[in-house]
Amino acid sequence: MTSKNISLPNAEDLLKMLAQKVQPLLQAxxxxxGIQSGGVWLMQKLLALLEKDITANxxxxxxLDVSFYRDDYEKRGLKAENRPSQIPFxxxxxxxxxxxxxxxxxxxxxxxxxELFDYGRPASITLVALVNRGGRELPIAPQxxxxxxxxxxxxxxxxxxxxxxxxxxxxxxxSGTHA
Amino acid sequence: MNNPQLDADGRLRHLxxxxxxxxxxxxxxxxxxxxxxxxxxxxxxxxxxxxxxxVCNLFFxxxxxxxxxxxxxxxxxxxxxxxxxVNTSSQSKGETILDTVDNLIAMHADMFVVRHSQSGxxxxxxxxxxxxxxxxxxxxxxxxxxxxxxLDMFTxxxxxxxxxxxRVAIVGDVLHSRVARSEIHALTTLGVPxxxxxxxxTLLPAQVEKLGVHVFHDMKAGLKDVDVVMMLRLxxxxxxxxxxxxxxxxxxxxxxxxxxxxxxxxxxxVLHPGPMNRGVEIDSSVADGSQSVILPQVTxxxxxxxxxxxxxxxxxxxxxxxxxxA
Numbered sequence: 145m146t147s148k149n150i151s152l153p154n155a156e157d158l159l160k161m162l163a164q165k166v167q168p169l170l171q172a173x174x175x176x177x178g179i180q181s182g183g184v185w186l187m188q189k190l191l192a193l194l195e196k197d198i199t200a201n202x203x204x205x206x207x208l209d210v211s212f213y214r215d216d217y218e219k220r221g222l223k224a225e226n227r228p229s230q231i232p233f234x235x236x237x238x239x240x241x242x243x244x245x246x247x248x249x250x251x252x253x254x255x256x257x258x259e260l261f262d263y264g265r266p267a268s269i270t271l272v273a274l275v276n277r278g279g280r281e282l283p284i285a286p287q288x289x290x291x292x293x294x295x296x297x298x299x300x301x302x303x304x305x306x307x308x309x310x311x312x313x314x315x316x317x318x319s320g321t322h323a
Numbered sequence: 324m325n326n327p328q329l330d331a332d333g334r335l336r337h338l339x340x341x342x343x344x345x346x347x348x349x350x351x352x353x354x355x356x357x358x359x360x361x362x363x364x365x366x367x368x369x370x371x372x373x374x375x376x377x378v379c380n381l382f383f384x385x386x387x388x389x390x391x392x393x394x395x396x397x398x399x400x401x402x403x404x405x406x407x408x409v410n411t412s413s414q415s416k417g418e419t420i421l422d423t424v425d426n427l428i429a430m431h432a433d434m435f436v437v438r439h440s441q442s443g444x445x446x447x448x449x450x451x452x453x454x455x456x457x458x459x460x461x462x463x464x465x466x467x468x469x470x471x472x473x474l475d476m477f478t479x480x481x482x483x484x485x486x487x488x489x490r491v492a493i494v495g496d497v498l499h500s501r502v503a504r505s506e507i508h509a510l511t512t513l514g515v516p517x518x519x520x521x522x523x524x525t526l527l528p529a530q531v532e533k534l535g536v537h538v539f540h541d542m543k544a545g546l547k548d549v550d551v552v553m554m555l556r557l558x559x560x561x562x563x564x565x566x567x568x569x570x571x572x573x574x575x576x577x578x579x580x581x582x583x584x585x586x587x588x589x590x591x592x593v594l595h596p597g598p599m600n601r602g603v604e605i606d607s608s609v610a611d612g613s614q615s616v617i618l619p620q621v622t623x624x625x626x627x628x629x630x631x632x633x634x635x636x637x638x639x640x641x642x643x644x645x646x647x648x649a
Contacts, residue, residue, distance in 0.1 A: 209358065212370040212633070221334070221637030222351075228358040235366075262367035 155303060155311040158274050158290035159186065163193040165288045166241060166272060170194065173267065174239045175204040179256050180227055182245025182303035183208075185311055186274060190243065204238075206231035213255035235264030245303035247273035250284035275313065277301050327449055335634050337449040337458040340467035341508040349512055353477050355630035360623070362399060372633050373402035379432040380406040381423070381448075382461075383439040388597060389461050389471075392621070393436045396628035400636075405432070424448055428456060434635065435459070442466035442501075457635040465501055470631060471596050472505025474624040476513060478616055479551055481623065482592050492519040492545050492587075493536075495555030495577060495604050496526045502596045503555055504534075511535045521545035523577065525567070542577060546586045554579055554595040557604045570603045580606045584614065592616045 178187030184207045191205055208229045211222055242256055253271055260266060273286040278294045295301055300316045326343055330336040335348055362370055378397040380390050390406055397404045409423060424435065434457045437445040442464030449458040462468040476486075483489055491510055497503040497520050510518045511534070520531060521539045532538055539545030546552065557573065567573050584593065593605075593615045601607045610617060 212358070212372050217372060217637050222355060222634060226355065226358055228361050230361070258371070262365055262369065264366050 152293075152301075152313045152315060153291050155274065155313050159189055159311065160193070161290040162186070162272065162274060162288070163190055165290070166190060167194060169239075169241060169270060169288075170203070171239060173237065174241060175206065175233055175235075176241050176243060177206050177208055177231070177256075177260070178243045179245075179252060180207060180209040181305075182274075182311075183243045185303065185305050186245060187243045189311070204233040206233065208256050208259055210252060210255035210259055213259045215251055215255070229259065231260075231263050235260060235266050237265070237267045240266045240269045242269050242271050244271070244273045244286075245275070246301050247271070247276045247286045247289065248279050250280045250282035253284050254282055274303065275301060327446065335631075337445075337460075338469050338631050338635070339445050339449055339458065339460045341469045341472050341505045341512065342467070344469075344512070346512050346514070349473070349476070349509060352473055352627065352630050352634065353480060355634060356473075356477055356623070356626040359399075359626040359629040359633075362629070363622075363625070369399050369401050371401045373397065373400040373433075373636055376402045376433040376636060377431060378402045378404050378434045378436065378632070379427050380404065380436045380461075381409060381427075381438070382407065383409045383420070383437070383444065384462070385410070386438055386462065389438060392624050393459075393461060393470075393628055396625050397434075397436075397632060399625070400629055400632055402434075402632070420444065420448065421451055424451060428452065432456070434632065436461045438462045440464055459631060459635070462501055465499055466504065468501040468505050468596075470624070470628050471502050472509040473631070474620060474627040475502075475506055475553065475594055475596070476509045477623045477627050478594060478620045479592070481619070482616060483550055487514050487516065489515050489551060490517040490519070490549045491515055491551040491553065492521055492539075492549040493553045493555065494521045494542070494545070494579065496558050497522050497531060497555065498526045498528050499558040500555045506553055507534050507536055519545050519549065521577070523567070542579075542583050543586055546583055549587045550591055552579065552584065552587055552591055552593045554593065554605050556596060556598065557600055559600070570600075574603055574606075578602070578604055578606060579609050581609055581612065584609055590614075594620055597621070 176187050176191060178184035187205060191203060195203060209227050211226045240260060244252060257269060271286040272288045274290050276286055276289045276292045279297060298318050300318045302314050304312050304314050306312060328335065328337050328339050328343060362368060380393055382390055394404050394406060435448060436459045437448055438461040443466060444463045445458055445460035452458060460467055460469055480486060493503055493506055507518060519537045519539055521542055523540060591614060593609060595605060595617045599605055599610055601610060609615060
C-alpha cells in the first residue's frame with residue numbers, strides 16, 4: 145500500500161547529488177563498499193558516475209551481505225537468497241566508503257562494520273546513505289546523505305530497482321513485525 | 324504428513340536425512356553454503372552467527388574426520404564446541420542415550436551433532452529434545468549421512484552447474500553405505516536425470532532399483548559416458564562373512580583405474596567420501612589425478628556444514644524471513 149501523504153524524491157536525482165558529495169572524498173587509497181541489495185545498486189551506479197567524470201583509474205570496490213552479522217539473526221534467520229560478500233581488495237589501511245540505501249536504526253551499519261573488520265583494519269569508514277529516514281537506535285549516523293525524510297515507525301521506505309535498471313523509492317506501510 | 328525435519332513454517336528444524344527434504348530446502352542449504360566458502364579466505368575466519376551457542380558433537384561411533392569438520396564448521400560460526408566420544412565414556416558405565424542427551428541439555432547445549440552405528444539414532448534423539456534444540460545426523464548405521472550427501476551435491480554443482488543434464492555413477496559397496504543412500508536421494512531430488520549404481524550383486528541392497536537408479540554389475544558398461552563418478556569406501560569393518568573373494572580381486576573388477584575412468588566423459592570428475600582405501604576401490608593415480616575433486620570435497624564440506632548449522636539456528640521466533648533491511 146502506497147502512502148499518498150508524502151511525495152518521494154526521484155532516486156536517480158538523489159544519486160547524482162550523492163555522487164557530487166562523494167567525489168571530494170576520493171583519494172588514492174579509497175574503496176567503495178555497497179551493502180546488499182540497495183547499497184550494491186547504488187555503489188555500482190556511483191562507480192560508473194565517478195569513474196566517468198573524475199578519475200582515469202578504476203576505483204576498488206566490493207559488496208557486503210551482512211546477514212551473518214546481524215543482531216537479530218536468531219529471530220529472522222537467513223533471507224531466502226543471501227549472496228556471498230565480496231571484498232576483492234585488501235581492507236588494511238583503506239579509506240572505505242560504505243554505501244547503504246536507506247539509513248534507519250543503524251543496526252545494518254553496525255553489522256557491516258563488524259564484518260569489514262574481519263577482513264582487516266581500515267584506515268577509516270565513511271557512511272553514505274541515499275536517504276536518512278530517522279529513527280536510529282545506535283550512536284551511528286551517516287556522514288553523507290542526499291535526502292532526509294522523517295518517517296513514522298509504521299512506514300517502510302525501500303529502494304527498488306526497476307526493470308529498465310533505474311532506481312526509485314517506494315513507501316509502504318509495514319506488514320508484520322520486522323524492523 | 325508430519326516431517327520431523329521441518330517446523331510448522333516449513334523451515335529446517337533438524338537435519339536427519341535427505342529423504343523427506345524438499346528440493347527448496349536442499350537448494351537453500353547449497354546456496355547458503357556458497358556464502359560460507361569465502362569465510363575461510365578472510366583475515367578472521369569466523370562469522371558471529373552462533374556466538375554464545377553450544378554445539379555438542381555426540382559420537383557414539385568413532386569418526387575423526389567427520390567430527391573434525393563439524394568442529395571446524397561450528398567454530399567458524401563462533402559457537403562453543405564440545406566433542407564427546409560416548410562409546411568410551413558414559414555408555415560403558417551403562418547410561419542410556421537419552422540420559423546422556425538430557426544431561427547435556429541440562430548443561431544448556433543448543434545443538435547436537437550425532438553419529439551412531441545404529442540406524443535411526445539421530446531421529447530418536449530429535450524426537451526427544453525440546454523445541455529449541457536442533458539435531459544434525461552425522462551418520463547413523465546404514466541409513467543416512469545427509470551432510471556428506473549435501474557436500475557431494477555442492478561439489479558436483481561447483482564443477483557441473485547444470486544438474487538437469489548429468490549422468491552420475493555411484494560405484495562400490497552400496498549395501499553398507501549410508502553415504503550412497505543420501506547421495507541417491509539428493510541426486511534424484513535435485514533433478515539429476517540419470518543415476519547409476521555399479522556394484523557386485525552381493526553389495527547391492529534388495530530392490531535398489533526402487534530408489535530410481537539404473538543398476539550395473541560391469542564397470543565398463545556402467546561408466547560409459549558418465550559426467551560424475553562417485554566412489555564409495557569399501558566398508559571392510561562392516562563386512563561380516565565372505566561377500567567378496569579378496570581386496571585384490573575387488574580392485575581388479577571394481578577398483579577405479581585410469582583405464583576404466585577413460586570410458587567416462589573426458590571431463591568427468593571423481594568423488595570419494597574418504598577415508599580412501601588406495602588400491603582397493605580406487606587407484607592412487609586416479610585419487611591424485613587431475614579429474615579427482617576429493618580434496619575440494621573436504622573444503623566444501625565445512626561450508627556445507629556451516630550452512631546447515633546456520634539455517635538451524637536462525638529464524639526461530641519469526642514468521643517472516645524476508646524483511647526489509649532498513
